[in-house]
Amino acid sequence: MATEPQNVEKLMRGEYRHGFITDIESDTVPPGLNEDVIRLISAKKNEPAFMLEWRLKAYRHWLGMQEPLWAHVKHPPIDYQAISYYSAPKSKRNAPKSLAEVDPKLLETYEKLGVPLHERAKLAGVAVDAVFDSVSVATTFRKKLAEAGVIFCPFSEAVKEHPALVEKYLGSVVPYSDNFFATLNSAVFSDGSFVFVPKGVRCPMELSTYFRINAANTGQFERTLIVAEEGAYVSYLEGCTAPMRDENQLHAAVVELIALEGAQIKYSTVQNWYPGDENGVGGIYNFVTKRGDCRGANSRISWTQVETGSAITWKYPSVLLKGDNSIGEFYSVAVANHYQQADTGTKMIHIGKNTRSTIVSKGISAGHGQNSYRGLVKMLAGAEHARNYTQCDSLLMSNRCGAHTFPYMEVRNPTAKVEHEATTSKISDDQLFYCRSRGVSTEDAVNMIVSGFCKDVFKELPMEFAVEAQRLLAVTLEGAVG
Amino acid sequence: MLSIKNLHAKVEGRDILKGLDLEVQAGEVHAIMGPNGSGKSTLVHILAGRDGYEVTAGSVSYLGKDLLSMVPEERAHAGVFLAFQYPVEIPGVNNVYLLKAAYNAIRKHRGEEQLDAMDFLAMVKAKMQFMEIDPSFLNRAVNEGFSGGEKKRNEILQMLVLEPKLALLDETDSGLDIDALKVVAKGINRLRSPERAMVMVTHYQRLLDYIEPDLVHVLAGGRILKSGDKNLALELERRGYDWVLAEAAA
Numbered sequence: 158m159a160t161e162p163q164n165v166e167k168l169m170r171g172e173y174r175h176g177f178i179t180d181i182e183s184d185t186v187p188p189g190l191n192e193d194v195i196r197l198i199s200a201k202k203n204e205p206a207f208m209l210e211w212r213l214k215a216y217r218h219w220l221g222m223q224e225p226l227w228a229h230v231k232h233p234p235i236d237y238q239a240i241s242y243y244s245a246p247k248s249k250r251n252a253p254k255s256l257a258e259v260d261p262k263l264l265e266t267y268e269k270l271g272v273p274l275h276e277r278a279k280l281a282g283v284a285v286d287a288v289f290d291s292v293s294v295a296t297t298f299r300k301k302l303a304e305a306g307v308i309f310c311p312f313s314e315a316v317k318e319h320p321a322l323v324e325k326y327l328g329s330v331v332p333y334s335d336n337f338f339a340t341l342n343s344a345v346f347s348d349g350s351f352v353f354v355p356k357g358v359r360c361p362m363e364l365s366t367y368f369r370i371n372a373a374n375t376g377q378f379e380r381t382l383i384v385a386e387e388g389a390y391v392s393y394l395e396g397c398t399a400p401m402r403d404e405n406q407l408h409a410a411v412v413e414l415i416a417l418e419g420a421q422i423k424y425s426t427v428q429n430w431y432p433g434d435e436n437g438v439g440g441i442y443n444f445v446t447k448r449g450d451c452r453g454a455n456s457r458i459s460w461t462q463v464e465t466g467s468a469i470t471w472k473y474p475s476v477l478l479k480g481d482n483s484i485g486e487f488y489s490v491a492v493a494n495h496y497q498q499a500d501t502g503t504k505m506i507h508i509g510k511n512t513r514s515t516i517v518s519k520g521i522s523a524g525h526g527q528n529s530y531r532g533l534v535k536m537l538a539g540a541e542h543a544r545n546y547t548q549c550d551s552l553l554m555s556n557r558c559g560a561h562t563f564p565y566m567e568v569r570n571p572t573a574k575v576e577h578e579a580t581t582s583k584i585s586d587d588q589l590f591y592c593r594s595r596g597v598s599t600e601d602a603v604n605m606i607v608s609g610f611c612k613d614v615f616k617e618l619p620m621e622f623a624v625e626a627q628r629l630l631a632v633t634l635e636g637a638v639g
Numbered sequence: 640m641l642s643i644k645n646l647h648a649k650v651e652g653r654d655i656l657k658g659l660d661l662e663v664q665a666g667e668v669h670a671i672m673g674p675n676g677s678g679k680s681t682l683v684h685i686l687a688g689r690d691g692y693e694v695t696a697g698s699v700s701y702l703g704k705d706l707l708s709m710v711p712e713e714r715a716h717a718g719v720f721l722a723f724q725y726p727v728e729i730p731g732v733n734n735v736y737l738l739k740a741a742y743n744a745i746r747k748h749r750g751e752e753q754l755d756a757m758d759f760l761a762m763v764k765a766k767m768q769f770m771e772i773d774p775s776f777l778n779r780a781v782n783e784g785f786s787g788g789e790k791k792r793n794e795i796l797q798m799l800v801l802e803p804k805l806a807l808l809d810e811t812d813s814g815l816d817i818d819a820l821k822v823v824a825k826g827i828n829r830l831r832s833p834e835r836a837m838v839m840v841t842h843y844q845r846l847l848d849y850i851e852p853d854l855v856h857v858l859a860g861g862r863i864l865k866s867g868d869k870n871l872a873l874e875l876e877r878r879g880y881d882w883v884l885a886e887a888a889a
C-alpha cells in the first residue's frame with residue numbers, strides 16, 4: 158500500500174497509465190455512415206445474408222431515431238458522419254491462427270495493459286478473447302473449453318460458424334430497435350464475444366475479454382452475446398481501456414445475456430476507458446446497453462462493475478426477471494473524477510413470481526466529477542411476492558463534485574416489496590488527520606476509506622479482478638481529496 | 640525529549656496559545672489541567688500536526704528535531720501519538736485494518752520487517768485482552784457505533800500496539816465508568832518506562848489516583864500559569880482554578 162516518495166508526485170497527477178498508441182497499419186473505412194458502409198462492413202466480415210439484413214433493418218430504424226437527452230450529462234453534439242465505423246489491424250497473413258502468428262506489437266500492447274496472454278492463460282487459468290479495435294486477434298484455451306462443449310469465440314466467427322445459435326438469440330434481449338445507441342450498434346457492430354454454455358455444463362474457467370480502442374476517430378461497437386442453457390454456469394470478465402487522445406471517442410456496445418432454467422451468469426466489468434485529462438479534454442463517450450434475461454425459472458444473472466474511466470458513461474445493466482424465482486443482481490462502483498460525468502444504474506424488471514433483485518451502487522465523486530445513479534425497479538402485475546433491495550451510497554471527495562440519485566419505482570403487485578436505502582458521505586479532514594496521526598499517509602488513508610466504501614462490490618468480483626480494481630481505484634483517485 | 644518555547648497560536652484568527660512553555664523529559668508523566676476552552680486540546684493538536692492552527696511564534700523541539708516542520712505521519716513515525724478527546728469514526732474501514740496499516744507504516748519507517756498477519760493478529764489479540772476489549776471489535780469499522788468509553792479504550796489499545804515514545808492523551812478519562820477507568824489506567828501504566836514520556840490532559844484527580852504524575856500544570860489564558868507536583872492536582876480539586884488565575888494576575 159505504501160507509495161515510494163518519488164512516485165507520489167506522478168501519482169498525484171493521476172496520469173492515465175494506459176495512454177499509449179500502438180503503431181500498426183490498420184484497415185480503416187473512411188468516416189461516414191450509409192447503407193454502402195454497412196454492406197462493406199458485412200462483406201469484409203464475410204457475413205451470411207441474415208446478418209446483413211438485420212444490420213440494414215437496424216440502420217433504417219436508426220435514421221428515424223433521436224439521441225436521448227434525459228441523462229444527467231452534457232456534451233457537444235456527436236457528428237455521426239465524422240466517425241469511421243470499421244477498423245481492423247492489417248496483418249501480413251490474413252488472420253492469425255495462434256499466438257505465434259499475432260503481430261508482436263499487438264502482444265506488446267497487451268503486455269503494457271497488463272494482459273500478458275500466455276502468462277495469464279497459464280497462471281490464472283483464464284481464457285482471454287482479446288478484442289483489438291474491431292477484430293478479435295487471439296483466443297486462448299479454446300480447446301479446453303471445446304472439450305466441455307463451451308463455445309467462446311469472437312462474435313464475427315460465431316456468425317459464420319454457429320449462425321443458427323446467433324440467429325436464434327441475437328436481439329432477443331436487446332432488440333435492434335431498442336434505443337438510439339443500441340440500434341446504431343446493431344447496424345454497425347464490429348466484433349465482440351460469443352459465449353454458449355450448453356445444458357448442465359459448468360464452464361471450467363473464468364472467461365475474460367480485454368477491449369481496447371486504438372485507432373483515432375473510430376467508434377467501437379462491440380456486440381457480446383452470452384447464452385447459458387438449462388443448469389449451466391459461466392463467469393465472464395470484461396476489462397476495458399483506451400489510449401489518450403485529445404478528441405472524444407464514441408463507444409456504443411451492446412451486451413445480451415440469456416439464462417435458461419436454473420442457469421447462472423456472472424458478468425464482471427472493470428472499465429477504465431480514457432476519461433479525458435484534468436481539464437476535461439478528450440476521453441471516451443461510453444454509451445452502453447447491457448441487459449440480461451432470466452428467461453427460465455430459478456435462473457440468476459449478476460452484473461458487477463467497477464467504472465473508473467470514460468469522459469461520459471451512460472450505462473444501465475439490467476435484468477428481466479421472467480422466470481419464477483429468478484434472481485437479478487447489480488453491484489457497481491462508479492467513479493467520476495476531474496470533469497467526468499457518469500450516469501449509471503440499473504433496471505430490474507420483475508415479471509415472474511418470487512423474483513428477487515439486489516442493487517448495490519457505490520458512487521465516488523471527486524474533482525468536478527458528476528455522478529448520477531439512475532435506477533428503475535419495476536414489479537409487474539404477475540410478480541407475486543417479488544422483492545427488491547436497493548442500496549445506493551455516494552462518497553464525495555471534493556466540494557466541487559456532485560452526486561445525484563434518481564430512483565424510479567413502479568409496483569403493480571400488492572404482494573411485492575421494494576426497499577431503498579441511500580447515504581451520502583464525505584471523506585472528512587478529521588478522518589484523514591486521524592489516520593495520519595497513526596502514521597498512515599494521506600494517500601493510503603484515502604485508499605483505505607475508498608476500499609472500505611466499495612467493499613460490498615469488490616467482494617463480488619473474482620479474486621484477481623478485485624485486486625486490479627482496487628489498484629485502479631487507487632491510481633484514479635490519487636490526490637483527489639480536497 | 641519535548642521542549643516547547645514561547646508557543647503562540649491562533650485558531651480562526653483568535654489567539655489561543657499566548658507564550659506557552661513546557662519541558663518534558665523522557666520517563667516523565669505530565670498532567671495538564673485547566674478550564675474549558677483554555678487551549679489544552681489546541682496544544683496537543685498542534686503537537687500532533689493537525690491543520691487549522693496558525694503558529695505565530697515560538698518553537699517545539701522533539702528529540703532534537705523541529706517538530707512543527709514535520710507532517711503528522713512523520714511525527715507518528717518518530718514516536719508521537721495522540722489519543723483523541725473525540726476519536727473519529729471511519730465507516731467501512733476495519734479497526735484491525737487501520738491498526739495494521741499504522742503498525743506497518745511505523746515499522747517500515749524504522750527499517751523493520753513487516754510483521755506477518757498471523758503474528759500481528761496474535762499480538763493485537765493479547766493486547767485487546769489486556770484492555771478487556773471483545774475480539775469482535777477487530778472487525779468493526781473504526782470507532783463506528785462505539786460507545787464513548789469503548790472509543791477511549793480503543794485509543795489506548797492503539798497506543799499499546801504502536802508503542803509511542805511520546806504519548807499525548809486528551810481527556811482519555813472522560814466518559815469512562817469506574818471499571819473502565821481502571822482498565823484505561825492499567826493500559827497507560829503499562830507503557831510507562833524510562834524511555835517514554837506522557838502528557839495527559841485531564842479535568843479530574845481520579846485518573847491521577849491511578850497514574851501518578853511527576854508534574855502537574857495549569858493551562859489557562861493560553862499559558863502554563865502554574866506547575867507543581869501531584870499535590871497541585873489535589874489542591875485544584877479542592878479549590879478550583881480561581882486562585883491560580885488570581886495569583887497569576889497579581
Ligand SMILES: Nc1ncnc2c1ncn2[C@@H]1O[C@H](COP(=O)(O)OP(=O)(O)OP(=O)(O)O)[C@@H](O)[C@H]1O
Pocket residue numbers: 650651655673674675676677678679680681682691724
Ligand atoms: N476550529 C475552531 N474554530 C474556532 N474556534 C476554535 C476552533 N478550535 C478551537 N477553538 C477555540 O479555541 C479555544 C480552545 O479550545 P480547546 O479545544 O483547545 O480547549 P480545551 O482546553 O481543550 O477545552 P476542553 O476542556 O473543553 O476540552 C476554545 O475557545 C475553542 O472554542
Ligand SMILES: [Mg+2]
Pocket residue numbers: 679680681724809810
Ligand atoms: Mg479539549
